[in-house]
Amino acid sequence: MLTSPKPIAAVASLAALAFEPTLLRKLNQLGPRYTSYPTADRFSDVFGAEAYEQAVAGRRAMGARHALSLYLHIPFCDTVCYYCACNKVISKNLGKAAHYLTYLKREIAMQAALFQGMNRVEQLHFGGGTPTYLSDRQMSDLTAHLHQHFQFAPDQLGEYSIEVDPRTVTPKRIVTLRRQGFNRLSLGVQDFDHAVQKAVNRIQAEEDTLRIIDAARFAGFRSISIDLIYGLPKQSLTSIAQTLDKVIAAAPDRIAIYNYAHMPHLFKPQRRIAGDDLPTPASKIDMLFLCIRRLTEAGYIYIGMDHFARPEDDLAIAQRQGRLHRNFQGYSTHAEADLVSCGVSAISAVGASYSQNEKTLEAYYQRLDQQQLPIARGIKLSMDDLLRRLIIQRLMCHFELSLASIEMAHPVKFAAYFAKELAQLKLLETDGLLLLEDDWISVTMKGRLLIRNICMVFDRYLGTAKEPLRYSKTI
């Protein structure tokens, strides 16, 4: 069956983004961010190391044509940022990191043995915690260990990125990181305003951040990304506007603007944030609009959710070429890569499976001491999961879905299989979030802001949620 041409709405300019605060408030509900489908709260401890090994064997049987994406989790931080919802260990004892590295290297060697013969890596990401908590020497040792166990694509082909906390590095360290093989850098900024920084316990001098950006350009990093957060305590439209001006002047290649989700019942550090200091939902929406307007006026492309990129950046190019993908690090250019993740709490995505490592250091060490991969839980995806994952991926990354292409790849009649979902989408169409045509679902510019709500329609597990409070608000 041939697919019909792409509808006009899907390629409309961002200038047409229609802002309707009333609608946004109405649809601003709790929902997943879909870095995976099914979401991590569906993983079960029935899936363990053995099931993971079977998933890898399945890839081998298929001929494993694609390069790997590697993720390494370094969980340590020097001090706690009150907004933090990451899996991290706050400690000033550097010995803890040395101990962790001996185990991390053991896990890397075990994973490499499993992927022997199909271990070419084209994407590497160091996240945390604070990866730059490691010393230069520890980082050199770790990257050498990785190169000993995996084949890496040459620098010009591979994407090798690291999250950098500007408070923990010097310009000299940035040059060293480039020499250690990293070619992409993401910097946590959150907000340049001092009152906001004080309220979240993250004092970070603007000059230090700008110095690190200059050093990264000088060292030849291919892409520099800045992370901001809106909705923090003491933040206002004025403070956000000032931060945006400074960020735009620094001209990073990518900007991520995350919505602060205040969930103190789940994340202990957030209990130190005074509720009264938080902006109201209405002003958060104004902040989001301001960010989108200022960044698009400054020439950034709105990729989706919370990501912006310069038109010449790989992320924007991948979206134009239909190759954009979403994984645990957010948007990614490597659509087909299996994701192999090492470190405490890290999540892998191999073939039709997801798996997550033990979440505490004690359990992580114990499993490795028993010569086992430290996988605590996971899920093997059913055909229905795979189908829904594909649909959610396409909608999140490309804001449109060819129903005919789904019918070609899966033995379903879309209209019959998704009759309930199509009825729900009709309601969202009335709200102006999408267009339903015979062969296409096209998200309107207005619907891009609420893409999570649209994807939630296809999430089979949502109605059965045991703990809906685990999710953040969709805006």
Ligand code: SF4
């Ligand atoms: S936000 Fe980053 S640096 Fe701050 S505590 Fe969390 S992981 Fe550590």
